[in-house]
Amino acid sequence: MPIHTATRRLAFATSADHPSIQPDDMHLATSLERLGIQPVVCVWNDPQVDWSAFDAVLIRTIWDYFKHYEAFLRWLDRLDRLGLPTINDSALLRWNSDKRYLLELARLGVPTIPTQLATASALPDVLATMTGQQVVIKPSISGGAWHTLRGRAGDAALADAVARLPRELDYLVQPFVPEVVSMGEWSLLYFASEFSHAVLKRPATGDYRVQGEHGGSAVPAQPDAATLAAADRALAAVATIGHGDHAYVRVDGVVSGGRFLIMELELIEPFLHLAGQPHAAERLAQQVALRVPPRHAPGDDHAGSRQNAAR
Template structure:
């Protein structure tokens, strides 16, 4: 008599402020349910969740992890110790959680916005070296323009604002790229390593932040061959760094001076723009199902 196979259980990790399945993920959740993998919504830092009850954790709207970095890394350690894989992989999540990875990409030939890394105490000297330039300052661990400043290096207003930033953080200091305002910021979505679709994000009038909470808007767009080639180079560099095999990835960047400059690789909690493109992900849902369907050694050990 064949031994019954227990159904696979998939946790969908969210945050306390976005604890339900968000509209952009509704199609994903419905498709997974049709595939026999109804996702169980769990807040990532809820101490009452028994993560050992799941076969995998699909990382989605953990949109506050950067405010709780130590707890986030400890959570990943705990999942690893339990043998519960994450999608994307936990090693990739750790690497992607600190934007200093941009400097690693640059060392592998990826065009990025010129970036200086500085601790809070070193910000005055860094800004002094860029005096007169329009700059953006952001924490290396951040999201949604959290603790992000824009101003002119050397101006008293920016100097005073930078002095109020959290002292325990490291910061990226970059020249402001005006094309973000004039032309918009690209987001290119990849599933299982294949390009799916793209959007352009534009800030509200008088702002430079493209996030919806600041009035930014998003529209579908088709990148040209040069943009796609630049994004592909970023994916190749990611693989060269030992981080291939991602289930999902968003490449954010801006075209400046005729070149696509990578601003971010989002592998943790990207907004996937699936609500407007419900079929765009192609076989990605099946890829998630296939990943959780492969019994890894740790899962088999738990079943013994």
């Protein structure tokens, strides 16, 4: 039973490769409808979308934004000019879109996997300081293990692979953490800074990537108190730099040497592991609803300003 008399329109931002609401988000969409919010699927970089027709944009499966990064930033600028709220906030999306934020978290005292940032041309010099170590190299703006390498620094095979990486990108260089394979990677889901649920992800046999498209798996699990406390502290650190208000965040990390190390904070388009978690989907829907402004009557000043900005 809708609790609002006027249906608000919410753009459910997706990508061309995933243009429909994914099964994991279906109960979220249904819950939004019950709250008087109409989710409308919109491919984020489709030039035919009239963004001014919506009350807010929920960022969901824009899983190719890093391949079109300049266009992505221009899109956020356009939404800002329209005065159209994004969920999460556009400033937070910009900050989180470049994984060099991990260096900022480390400076704030957040335990992270040690990370170095390097241009493509500087990668051989960085790897020369890590000879003999197993390392992971990934673009600072990336997702889904895109252009990600694993190998032993100093080996010819890794050097050859590094030489073939796109030269225009910047890269993160990290020591490989074997516990990702032996113990698994945690994903902790938070809605409005409150812990909701968690999964433990494992790679397929012989692999190190936990993403489903690479054969990885995820099962519901309950993190211990120390892991939860570490994730809470990481989010508190993010709040100190002005990014404390978010509808959703996924905290990814691994327990190594008795500490929970942050691997990534996913605040843009994380897979939320809502399947089988109806109450979690409903809680998130309530948080999203709080961030969608009231419906404006056609012809009012606010609607007019959006239409002008869209031209």
